[in-house]
Amino acid sequence: MCQSKKAGIIGLGMYLPENVLTNAELEKMVDTTDEWIVTRTGIKERRIASSDEATSDMAVNAAKEALKNANLTPDDIDLIIVATITPDMFFPATACLVQAKLGARTIPAFDISVACSGFIYGLTIASQFISLGTYKHALVIAAEKLSSVTDWSDRATCVLFGDGAGAAVLGPVDEGGILSTFLGADGNKGDLIKLPAGGSRIPATKESVDARLHFIKMNGTELFKVAVKIMADAALGATNPLGLKAEDIKLVIPHQANIRILNAAAKRMGLRPDQIYLNIEKYGNMSAASIAVALVEAVNKGLIKKGDKIVLDAFGGGLTWGAMVIEWSK
Numbered sequence: 001m002c003q004s005k006k007a008g009i010i011g012l013g014m015y016l017p018e019n020v021l022t023n024a025e026l027e028k029m030v031d032t033t034d035e036w037i038v039t040r041t042g043i044k045e046r047r048i049a050s051s052d053e054a055t056s057d058m059a060v061n062a063a064k065e066a067l068k069n070a071n072l073t074p075d076d077i078d079l080i081i082v083a084t085i086t087p088d089m090f091f092p093a094t095a096c097l098v099q100a101k102l103g104a105r106t107i108p109a110f111d112i113s114v115a116c117s118g119f120i121y122g123l124t125i126a127s128q129f130i131s132l133g134t135y136k137h138a139l140v141i142a143a144e145k146l147s148s149v150t151d152w153s154d155r156a157t158c159v160l161f162g163d164g165a166g167a168a169v170l171g172p173v174d175e176g177g178i179l180s181t182f183l184g185a186d187g188n189k190g191d192l193i194k195l196p197a198g199g200s201r202i203p204a205t206k207e208s209v210d211a212r213l214h215f216i217k218m219n220g221t222e223l224f225k226v227a228v229k230i231m232a233d234a235a236l237g238a239t240n241p242l243g244l245k246a247e248d249i250k251l252v253i254p255h256q257a258n259i260r261i262l263n264a265a266a267k268r269m270g271l272r273p274d275q276i277y278l279n280i281e282k283y284g285n286m287s288a289a290s291i292a293v294a295l296v297e298a299v300n301k302g303l304i305k306k307g308d309k310i311v312l313d314a315f316g317g318g319l320t321w322g323a324m325v326i327e328w329s330k
Contacts, residue, residue: 251298310328
């Protein structure tokens, strides 16, 4: 047990599969073009995990880098949370598999399933345990193998998604840390993006497989309409209680869903182009892993310094959304 303090990120890591799938290669797989994909999504390429590489494998690689960055070992971790919608299996939890592969102690380990908002939800949950003094160090990992649930014959969705993982070690900090969080969900819009089969509603059968119900289904037009407002409102929900204005924010790291959504949301929030970190052109939409990987990249590039206030901002299937303000403490 540690004395109650603010929780902050003290270590970061990421992992990306080696295999790169370009738009040119997609042109040979489905009826699409590089110009169509780039114009409508901003994506030029994405990473695809190998057939023998599961979500837990990517999660472990990201976690090891985060632990090294924090100068900690698995023995120092008191809690593991994995945010994913592509777990290795329904159960045991991917977090338990990660715990075993890391050689961590018999600490609590569990998954959360809130799609693209997962990293922010995971950070929020972990920070509560640390702030209360229940645990000292928590490992939050966002990892996705979306290629395993992507219909590669559906040109509307297969161009969007990629695989990867990002991880953060949280611990008590004397200055800065997580300042505020704003979370929300609207199950009434759950049909806008979903994976219909495989659960108790539609168990796996020959018929469900033949109907291609075990792949992501998305109503892109309707999702676009609500996403812009959701992202802007979530960011304001996290910044307003702190009295922060757009000019007070060093960097906004949004979920990398679609360049048109991101540009529209940024305009709605009154942000300058240099206040938004984008890497969608390289990795596509990695669901929960998108913000985690983008945060690692931004820090590694020196775009975030001690004392800077940054905003993480996401929306995802559920629908779910979340935003978080962090004063960087490293």
